[in-house]
Amino acid sequence: DQQVKQNSPSLSVQEGRISILNCDYTNSMFDYFLWYKKYPAEGPTFLISISSIKDKNEDGRFTVFLNKSAKHLSLHIVPSQPGDSAVYFCAARPGNTPLVFGKGTRLSVIA
Amino acid sequence: DAGVTQSPTHLIKTRGQQVTLRCSPKSGHDTVSWYQQALGQGPQFIFQYYEEEERQRGNFPDRFSGHQFPNYSSELNVNALLLGDSALYLCASSPTPDRGNEQYFGPGTRLTVT
Numbered sequence: 001d002q003q004v005k006q007n008s009p010s011l012s013v014q015e016g017r018i019s020i021l022n023c024d025y026t027n028s029m030f031d032y033f034l035w036y037k038k039y040p041a042e043g044p045t046f047l048i049s050i051s052s053i054k055d056k057n058e059d060g061r062f063t064v065f066l067n068k069s070a071k072h073l074s075l076h077i078v079p080s081q082p083g084d085s086a087v088y089f090c091a092a093r094p095g096n097t098p099l100v101f102g103k104g105t106r107l108s109v110i111a
Numbered sequence: 112d113a114g115v116t117q118s119p120t121h122l123i124k125t126r127g128q129q130v131t132l133r134c135s136p137k138s139g140h141d142t143v144s145w146y147q148q149a150l151g152q153g154p155q156f157i158f159q160y161y162e163e164e165e166r167q168r169g170n171f172p173d174r175f176s177g178h179q180f181p182n183y184s185s186e187l188n189v190n191a192l193l194l195g196d197s198a199l200y201l202c203a204s205s206p207t208p209d210r211g212n213e214q215y216f217g218p219g220t221r222l223t224v225t
Binding site: 004006032034036041042043044045046049089091093096097098099100101102103104 | 115142144151152153154155156159167168169201203208209211212213214215216217
């Protein structure tokens with residue numbers, strides 16, 4: 001039973017346009033959400049996070065939106081750059097417990 | 112400042128064998144967590160070590176065991192390997208167990224079981 005779902009295995013976006021990566025979750029106890037980026041042959045790298053008490057968090061080109069009623073979060077990258085091409089993982093946790101990851105979405109930014 | 116390091120990078124083992132993977136945490140970190148990432152899946156939590164003890168454990172059989180040394184480095188041991196154990200094994204460290212949101216991941220060890 002997957003508690004964190006990333007239903008799009010891949011996404012292609014033109015350079016300069018917006019990339020929107022989606023994530024759904026089922027556990028209403030999740031109170032902290034994170035996005036990680038992973039390049040080949042490297043470990044996941046923390047990108048941005050959001051607490052359940054907020055509905056938006058912004059860091060430069062990256063913005064995460066949280067819709068608690070829909071149990072949905074999304075990561076917006078504007079403008080997308082070729083270096084953003086990677087696998088993006090959504091992760092969540094209830095309290096101080098281990099992270100639960102989604103399966104990831106492979107983003108390809110085309111120049 | 113060295114980040115999280117793991118060894119070896121790649122490993123090939125035969126079914127039934129045993130394997131040991133190693134991890135050195137980021138400087139200043141005392142908590143180490145291990146994850147298994149199967150092909151096409153996200154990382155799945157195996158267990159966490161702090162003060163040389165296993166603090167939390169995910170849904171993995173007892174064939175998976177670990178150890179943490181006084182210098183905070185850690186080992187992951189898997190006994191009686193199965194084909195399904197083939198995966199990327201990731202180590203992550205954090206400053207304390209309560210600061211799991213500040214995890215840094217290593218590059219992983221790719222284990223292939225034939």
